Amino acid sequence: MSQPPLPLTGVKVLDLSTLLPGPLATLMLADAGADVVKLERPVRGDEMRSYEPKFGEASANYAVLNRGKRAYGVDFKDPAQRERVLRLAAEADVVMEQFRPGVADRLGLGYDDIRAVNAGVVYCSITGYGPTGPHARRAGHDLNYLAESGLLGVVTDSTGSPGLPMTVLADIAAGTYPAVVNILLALRRRDQTGEGVHLQVPMTHNLQVLGYGYFATHQAGAGWPRPGAEQLTGGSPRYHIYPTADGRHVACAALEQKFWDRLVELVGLDAKFHDDTGQEQAVIDALGERFAAETADHWRSVLDGEDVCTVIVATWDEAVAAGLVDVDAPERVSVPGGADSFPTLPSPISSALRRGPGTTPYPSLAELGDASPWA
Structure with missing residues (x-):
């Protein structure tokens, strides 16, 4: 029985982005069958090629x-090379860019420039702070977006200081994933109407989705989260991280009463502390x-085998x-033209929908x- 075509077979993606948010988004599109052509700086290429550790001529990242x-x-x-890019863009279904607002326009590769040669293009712009407003043209990285969105300060240590996040949340959760979702929706609408669109993916603004509960609480009149004091930010014993005797940690998320009742019984907590209210x-x-x-x-x-939503914080080897x-x-993934390879990052695209x-x-x-x- 022949396999059905991948959902994005025949979709051409022109990727002008660098580093993480855009390239991860176009990787997901490629996994689903899209043909991705990535344009980088001459000679040096995408800055991420220079990262360590190396895997062949570029970095493992x-x-x-x-x-x-x-x-x-x-x-x-270069005008001649820009013309080649415009000819490519005229063939593309999707163009991905990650410049600061206004840069693509100055290069002659903004949405209006591409739309002039390709009216149905889905043009996606990932930015730190959005296309307009007082912050639009500022440089930034993941930590800056988390800090300025209010999210970084909601969990603090005993001194009141926020910690470094465990990964680049803004780049992936507020850049890559919204870009992929919106591109797929835009392609679907184009199938229905023939219309292209300019998609704006502002990472700092999209982080609001990660703080949905804080937003809902505020809108209901209860104020913004108090650092380290709310149910999910350190104020509840049921959702907390506790040190062990050997320098390891326990991650407790026993929010529901049945989990909490069993946990305090298992650990032998004094009965006067069973009701935390x-x-x-x-x-x-x-x-x-x-x-x-x-x-x-x-x-x-x-804790093993118990339904208490409480676990040991694992090392990578343990995970x-x-x-x-x-x-x-x-x-x-292999080096270009070589035999060296390693198992790559598992794709979040369902196995039924990817290569x-x-x-x-x-x-x-x-x-x-x-x-x-x-061609």
């Missing part, structure tokens, strides 16, 4: 994010003392051993000639 694409070095400021800090302190009295292995033996991090995915297992190289940086890569 670059390899993971750009497998299955083709890449060409282009000087956007109105004495949250005292219960946090008491439960902290209990967890701090024993090692992580002890608490793992107590792999538990099967929760996949370092042996059937999809592999099957196999080895796909990341692209060498070629020279963009007059002939179209899509």
